[in-house]
Amino acid sequence: MVYFIRHGQTDYSERNTKIYQGFGVNLAKLSESGIAQVKEAAKDERLKGADIILSSPYTRAVQTASILSKELDIDIAIETDLHEWLENKNYIHENDEVTENSYLEYEKTHGKYPLGKEKLWEDAASIKKRVLKVLNKYCDYERVIVACHGVMIQATTGKEFPEYAEILEFDLEKNSLMNSPFEASETDLKNCILILRDITGKQDVNELAIRILNIIGAKGGDYSVNTIRAFAEAYLKESRKNIVSE
Missing domain, CATH: 1.10.8 (Helicase, Ruva Protein; domain 3)
Incomplete structure (x- = not known):
C-alpha cells in the first residue's frame, strides 16, 4: 500500500527575493503551521511501520519527509520524478502569470489537452505515468509513504485535491503499469x-x-x-x- 501525504503549509514570505526567485520558489521551507501539520499527521497509525519514505526533491516535500522520518524512524529516499505538476513539460520555468493561466486551463480541462491540441503544460496522464514508474521500483515493499504535492496526488489517485499534510491511500497493485499498461497520453x-x-x-x-x-x-x-x-x-x-x- 502507498500512503501519499501532501506537504505541510509552505512559507512563501520571501517569494521573488534572494534565492526564491523563479524556480527557486521551490526552495521555500514549511511554515510553523506546516511543521505542526506534518507532526500531527505522523501520529496516524497507517504510517507506523512503513518500509520507506519517498520524497519529491522540492524543499517543502523533503522537509515533510524529514519530519516524518524523525517521528517514525523510517529512512528517506529522494525520487526526482515525484515533483509537482509542470507548467512547461520541457522543464522550462515560466513566470507567475503564465503558470497561473496554465494551471487554470489544466483545472478547466480536468488535466486533459483539448481534443486535437497539445499544450506546454503537463497533462494528468503524464503525471500519473511518471509517478507510477517511480512507485513500481518499490512494488516489493509492503508499505510506502510518499511526501509530495497536491496536483501530483490528485492526478495519480483520481481523488479530490488534498489538504496540507492530508494522507491518501493508493493501492499500487491495482494501479501498476503492469496491470494497467495503457498509461500513454x-x-x-x-x-x-x-x-x-x-x-x-x-x-x-x-x-x-x-x-x-x-x-x-x-x-x-x-x-x-x-x-x-x-x-x-x-x-x-x-x-x-x-x-x-x-
Whole structure:
C-alpha cells in the first residue's frame, strides 16, 4: 500500500527575493503551521511501520519527509520524478502569470489537452505515468509513504485535491503499469498514429496504435517517438511473418 501525504503549509514570505526567485520558489521551507501539520499527521497509525519514505526533491516535500522520518524512524529516499505538476513539460520555468493561466486551463480541462491540441503544460496522464514508474521500483515493499504535492496526488489517485499534510491511500497493485499498461497520453497516441500512417501508408490505424502503446506500457512505458517507431516496426514485421507462415 502507498500512503501519499501532501506537504505541510509552505512559507512563501520571501517569494521573488534572494534565492526564491523563479524556480527557486521551490526552495521555500514549511511554515510553523506546516511543521505542526506534518507532526500531527505522523501520529496516524497507517504510517507506523512503513518500509520507506519517498520524497519529491522540492524543499517543502523533503522537509515533510524529514519530519516524518524523525517521528517514525523510517529512512528517506529522494525520487526526482515525484515533483509537482509542470507548467512547461520541457522543464522550462515560466513566470507567475503564465503558470497561473496554465494551471487554470489544466483545472478547466480536468488535466486533459483539448481534443486535437497539445499544450506546454503537463497533462494528468503524464503525471500519473511518471509517478507510477517511480512507485513500481518499490512494488516489493509492503508499505510506502510518499511526501509530495497536491496536483501530483490528485492526478495519480483520481481523488479530490488534498489538504496540507492530508494522507491518501493508493493501492499500487491495482494501479501498476503492469496491470494497467495503457498509461500513454493523448500526445503519445497522436505520435503513434502519425508513425503508423507513415510506415503503413494507411489512415485508419487508431486501434493498432492503442495496441502498440499497450505493449510499450507493459514493458515499462517509454513512449518516446524513437521507442514508438521501433515497437511499431517490430510489431508490423512480426505480423507480416505470421501472415506468411499461415
